[in-house]
Amino acid sequence: MRIKDSFTVEAPPEVVWDFLQDIPRVAACMPGLESVEQTGPDEYKAAFKVSVGPVKATFSGKATIVERRAPERIAARIEGNDPGSATSVKADFTGRLSGVKAGTLMEVDMEVALRGRLAQFGSAVMIATSKKLTATFAARMQKAIET
Structure with missing residues (x-):
C-alpha cells in the first residue's frame, strides 16, 4: 500500500533538515511513540502504539536511515510487529523537503506492507489513520522548531 502526504513547516529547509537529524526531538513529535533507542549508526x-478502528496495537521494531541528502531528502526502512494483534509491518519511508514561500514543504511517501489483524481494515482506513498521525506529527514538529 502506498501512502503519500505533505505538510508545510514555517521554517527554512535548512532548519527543518537540522531538526530531522535530531532523532530524540523527532521522536518526541511522533504520536504513540513510547520509546526510541539508538542501536548503531543510523539504526x-x-x-x-497505534489504534486502527477498534484494534489497538503496540509495535516493537527497528528503523534504519538508508539515505540522507541534505537538505532535501531523507529515507528510512522501518520494520515492526505486534504480537497482540498478530500484525507485522514493513515500510520504506521517504521525506522530501523543498522551499516554499511559507517555509518548507515536506512530502512524505511510504510504501507499506502490512500483514495480520490490522491489514483487514484495508487501505482506505489505513491511509486515513496515517493522515491523522501525520497531521499530529506536523503540528508537534512546528511547535518544537519554534521553541
Whole structure:
C-alpha cells in the first residue's frame, strides 16, 4: 500500500533538515511513540502504539536511515510487529523537503506492507489513520522548531 502526504513547516529547509537529524526531538513529535533507542549508526529500535478502528496495537521494531541528502531528502526502512494483534509491518519511508514561500514543504511517501489483524481494515482506513498521525506529527514538529 502506498501512502503519500505533505505538510508545510514555517521554517527554512535548512532548519527543518537540522531538526530531522535530531532523532530524540523527532521522536518526541511522533504520536504513540513510547520509546526510541539508538542501536548503531543510523539504526534505532522503537516501541509505539497505534489504534486502527477498534484494534489497538503496540509495535516493537527497528528503523534504519538508508539515505540522507541534505537538505532535501531523507529515507528510512522501518520494520515492526505486534504480537497482540498478530500484525507485522514493513515500510520504506521517504521525506522530501523543498522551499516554499511559507517555509518548507515536506512530502512524505511510504510504501507499506502490512500483514495480520490490522491489514483487514484495508487501505482506505489505513491511509486515513496515517493522515491523522501525520497531521499530529506536523503540528508537534512546528511547535518544537519554534521553541
